[in-house]
Amino acid sequence: MNEPEEYVRDTPAYEDYPIVVEGLRNAFGSHVIHDNLSLKVKRGEVIGVVGGSGTGKSVLMRSIIGLQEPTAGQIHVLGRDMMADHDEDDIDIRSRWGVLFQGGALFSTLTVGENVEVPLKQFYPELSDELRSEIARFKVRLSGLPEKAAFNYPSELSGGMRKRAGLARALALDPELLFLDEPTAGLDPIGAAAFDSLTRELKETLGLTVFLITHDLDTLYAICDRVAVLADKQVIAVGTIPELLALDHPWIQEYFNGPRGRAALAAKGDSELEDAMPESDESAGMDSAGMTGA
Amino acid sequence: MREYAEFTLSESDDGSAHTLVLKGPLRVYSLGDLDTRLNALEGNFERIDLSGVTDIDTTGAWLVSTFAREHNLATVGESEQARRLFAAIGNITEHEAEPEPVPGVFTRTLSEIGDVVLNWGYGFKRAVAFLGETVSAFGTVARHPSRLRGTALIHHMQYVGVNSLWIIGLMSFLIGIVIAQQGAVQLQQFGAEIYTINLTGRLSMRELGILMTSIMVAGRSGSAFAAQIGTMKLTEEVDAMRTIGVSPMEALVVPRVLASMMMMPLLGFYSAVLSIIGGAFISNFALDIPFWTFLQRTQEVVPITDVWVGLVKAPVFALIVALAGCYQGMQVAGSAEEVGLRTTQAVVTAIFTVIVLDAFFAIFFTEIGWT
Numbered sequence: 158m159n160e161p162e163e164y165v166r167d168t169p170a171y172e173d174y175p176i177v178v179e180g181l182r183n184a185f186g187s188h189v190i191h192d193n194l195s196l197k198v199k200r201g202e203v204i205g206v207v208g209g210s211g212t213g214k215s216v217l218m219r220s221i222i223g224l225q226e227p228t229a230g231q232i233h234v235l236g237r238d239m240m241a242d243h244d245e246d247d248i249d250i251r252s253r254w255g256v257l258f259q260g261g262a263l264f265s266t267l268t269v270g271e272n273v274e275v276p277l278k279q280f281y282p283e284l285s286d287e288l289r290s291e292i293a294r295f296k297v298r299l300s301g302l303p304e305k306a307a308f309n310y311p312s313e314l315s316g317g318m319r320k321r322a323g324l325a326r327a328l329a330l331d332p333e334l335l336f337l338d339e340p341t342a343g344l345d346p347i348g349a350a351a352f353d354s355l356t357r358e359l360k361e362t363l364g365l366t367v368f369l370i371t372h373d374l375d376t377l378y379a380i381c382d383r384v385a386v387l388a389d390k391q392v393i394a395v396g397t398i399p400e401l402l403a404l405d406h407p408w409i410q411e412y413f414n415g416p417r418g419r420a421a422l423a424a425k426g427d428s429e430l431e432d433a434m435p436e437s438d439e440s441a442g443m444d445s446a447g448m449t450g451a
Numbered sequence: 452m453r454e455y456a457e458f459t460l461s462e463s464d465d466g467s468a469h470t471l472v473l474k475g476p477l478r479v480y481s482l483g484d485l486d487t488r489l490n491a492l493e494g495n496f497e498r499i500d501l502s503g504v505t506d507i508d509t510t511g512a513w514l515v516s517t518f519a520r521e522h523n524l525a526t527v528g529e530s531e532q533a534r535r536l537f538a539a540i541g542n543i544t545e546h547e548a549e550p551e552p553v554p555g556v557f558t559r560t561l562s563e564i565g566d567v568v569l570n571w572g573y574g575f576k577r578a579v580a581f582l583g584e585t586v587s588a589f590g591t592v593a594r595h596p597s598r599l600r601g602t603a604l605i606h607h608m609q610y611v612g613v614n615s616l617w618i619i620g621l622m623s624f625l626i627g628i629v630i631a632q633q634g635a636v637q638l639q640q641f642g643a644e645i646y647t648i649n650l651t652g653r654l655s656m657r658e659l660g661i662l663m664t665s666i667m668v669a670g671r672s673g674s675a676f677a678a679q680i681g682t683m684k685l686t687e688e689v690d691a692m693r694t695i696g697v698s699p700m701e702a703l704v705v706p707r708v709l710a711s712m713m714m715m716p717l718l719g720f721y722s723a724v725l726s727i728i729g730g731a732f733i734s735n736f737a738l739d740i741p742f743w744t745f746l747q748r749t750q751e752v753v754p755i756t757d758v759w760v761g762l763v764k765a766p767v768f769a770l771i772v773a774l775a776g777c778y779q780g781m782q783v784a785g786s787a788e789e790v791g792l793r794t795t796q797a798v799v800t801a802i803f804t805v806i807v808l809d810a811f812f813a814i815f816f817t818e819i820g821w822t
Contacts, residue, residue, distance in 0.1 A: 252480075265786035281480055288486045292479070295513045298543045305548035312785035331479055331508035362535040363508060 175200050175334055175366050176221060181230035183216055190216050192390040194230070203360055203367040204395075205377045207412065208387030214370045215259070217387065218336055221368070222256055235334065252280040254334035255327030259342070261319035263311040269322045270294055270307035276329045293329070300325035301351050317344045321352075328359070334366050335359075341373045353379045374413075374421035386412075455483045456504075456511070460496070469496045471524070474503035477511025489518055502528030512536035513543070520545070581778045585708065588700035603706035611672045612714030616721070619667050623655075623722040626663060627729025630654060635738050644738055645748075651730035652749040656757040657816075660723030661715075662809055665768040668715065669801035673776035676707050677797035680780025681790040689781075699781070708773040715769030716762050723761060756821040764812050768805045775801040 176198035183191040190213035198204050206214050219225035221232055223239050232239040237250050255276075263272050273293035277284060284292070297307040300321045311319055320340065327335060337356070341349040357380045359365050371377060377384055378398065385395045388408050394401055401409050412418060456475045471492075475481060499519055504511075507530070516537055519526055529537070554562070592599050634650040680703055683689050689699045731745035740748075779797035783789045816822075 266788050277479070281482075283483055284479075285484065285487055288482070291517075292510055292513070294546070295510075295540075295543055298547075299509060299540070303548065304546060308548070308550045310786070328509070331510060358539050359509075362532060362539055 173200055174198060175235050176368065177231070177233040178217075178221065179231040181217075181220060181232065182228045183213065183220060183225065184228050189390060191220075191227075191230075194387075194391045196385055196392045196395065198366060198368060199383075200366055201360070201364050202382040203356065203369060203380050205381035205384040206368065206370045206387060207372070207377065207384060209408070212387040213390075214387055215338055218338055218368065218370060222254065222336060252276070252330055253332055254336060255330065255332040256336045257320070257323045257327045257338060257340055259338045260316075261311065261323035263319060263322055263326070265311050268308055268310055269297060269302070269314070269325070272311070272322060273297060273307075273326045273329050276326065280330060293325075296325040296329055297322065299355075300328065301348070301355060317348055320344065321348075324352075324355075331363060332365070334368065337367065337369045337371075339370055339372065341371065341376050349373065349375065350379075352376075356380055374418055375424060378421050378424075454481060456481050456485050458485070458489070460492075461500075470498050470500050470527075471496045472500040472503055473515070474505075476506035477504050477515065478506055478508045479510040481506075482510065482514065486514060489514075496522065496524055498525045498527050500528050501526055501530070501533055504530065504533065507533045507536060509536060509540065513540055516540055577782065578778060581781065582774065584700050585704055585774065585777075588698065588705050589708075591698075592701060592705055598701060599709075600702055600706050603702070604710055607707050607710035608714055610675070611668060611711050612718060615667065615671055615718065618671070619664055619718055619722050620725050622663060622667060623660065623725040624729040624732075626659060627651060627655060627726030627731075628733045630659070630726070631730035631733045632737060635734070645740070647730070647734060647738060648740070648745055648748045649752045652727055652753040653757055655723040655726040655730070656753055657760045658809070658813070660726060661719035661761045661764050661768060662805070664715065664719045664722045664765075665772060665805045666802050668711065668718065668769070669772045669775070669798050669805065672711065673772045673801045674794045674798050676773060676776030677780040677783075677794040678790055680777060681783035681793050684781065684783045685785075685787070685790065704777045704781075707777055708770060711769040711773035712766045715772075716765035719761055719765040720758075754821075756816075760812070760816050760821055764809065767808065771804050771808065772801040775804070 174197045176196070178194060178196045181191050181194040182189070194217070196217075206217065208214050216225055220227050221234060221239070227240070230240075235250055235253055263269065264275065267275070270290060270293045273296050274289050277289050277292060294304055294307045298304050302318060302321050302325065306314065306318060306322065311322065314322065320343065324337075324340065327337075335356075340356070341352050344352060353376050356367060356369075360367055360380070367380075369376070369381065381398075383395055383397055384401060385392050386401065386406075386409055387393070388406075393406060394404055394409065398413065402413055413422075454475055456473065456477050458471055458473045460469045461472055499515060501507075501515070507515075512533060515526065515533075518524070526533075526537075553559075631647050631651045635644050635647045638644045638646050638650070680689070683703070689703070692699050692702060727746070727749055731740075731742050731749075734740040734745050735742045776797045779793040779800070783793050
């Protein structure tokens, strides 16, 4: 049931591209969010998705994981056509990805530990109760929470802790694909940095592919291999940050060259990147002037 | 077929110590009952050989390092990936907290009884406080009529009143049919089936019209009040109101309570009228009392005090239903489950209190001579 070998590979690019989106169109009534959007995510990379508010970053993620039925287009995840009629096999694919929603989306009637146990119980009922609860407690700590948080209910945790608990649940099955929707929003800088290094570490040790929606420039610089920019209803550019900086698009320039972008770059201290970054007037100076949307 | 993780024991050269050799994929899906079998192992080992492990994830690495720590073993032959995972896991293998022990049945029962009693006490206190807040909010609105939310009031009047006309009408019509038909069967035994009209008319006006309407409004609108306000509490909308300087009591509670109190007498009267019509309808066929005769006779046998009894009770019942809904909504805190619990609680409290009060009213009106 869980051997990737037995999966139907209906796109040849499956081994190299776990997520392939082609010609995606999403519309709510007459309001078009995406039009002819295409994106390929390489295996083993952390791809950051950025874009102004309302450009449909979350809608893109929901389309990919099958929560939002697109109006048109093709979506293949791990070689499976997400637009095809859902059958039993589609359940399997859900054991191979983990999703962290913006607010954590924990089940409020279960403790944090029990939340992490839910996917384990769903897919591997043969694990003993003890081992399952042990694994859950381990995952809770792996996500950076104190172990006693495993016995708390989500309503007893702060927003940042809930997010970590959500990550623990997303990581419960050691998935190949990890979807993170603004994982560091609302975290303190120390927590955010720990989150970044955890994501990086998991990606490197487990070969995870990470689809990361973020506004956090520090996260972009710290862990993203490539960045996809959403604007004008499409992915207007995908590439490493230096590659994006070489493009002459006003939104991209403003995004990375704003005061916040420069501050994040300085923190990163990457001379190669600094060379690639054109000089700009820094009189805007203050952080508040560089808000790139929430 | 899924491949499971396996292990074997191999003896070292001098035969005294063993090496635990793990084989196959050490992934969460391939563990199976590996931990149970490992824990059942006896004897002393010196090291764990991981050279046969084809694949490993955090769960597998955690299992191995926990086992290694518990038995004080060294690991050999691990892959680069495994070494990184062990490093990433670090000291997470040791527990730093234990779940709180669950007390025995006896203690638990006692503590739950205590909780229930305490909650009654606190609940009563909070309910009284809420009543006070409501009264004071009504006072404020009475002194500053411009602070009454007109739009909200009309909206809730429509929701509580107009939108429930159909269901309450149908319900009352059917109840009228049942009373008249069942009453006639009994009264016929004395040849007194003409009193079916008295039975239907007086019962509808005095009791059933307003009682059934209150129950329907509690189920339809009281529950909606609790769920709406409760959800607003969860999404911090109520807190946002307070910070802006809008009193939630004035903005949320007053329009709902006022709208219910204004609509309930109308609904109750409407319900009574429709159940009389239902009675007249069935009498036309079952008792050979013509429809119009039934209605005219009703006018003669139902005293006007019966109408007043119904109309006096209506706003009181409305107050109870609306307050129960708003109060329970305001008590929501924490989780989505709470919204459901509080909504149920609102409906149960409202219906129960309405029926208890109705009994008091029945005695009261009899005592003052409105029989």
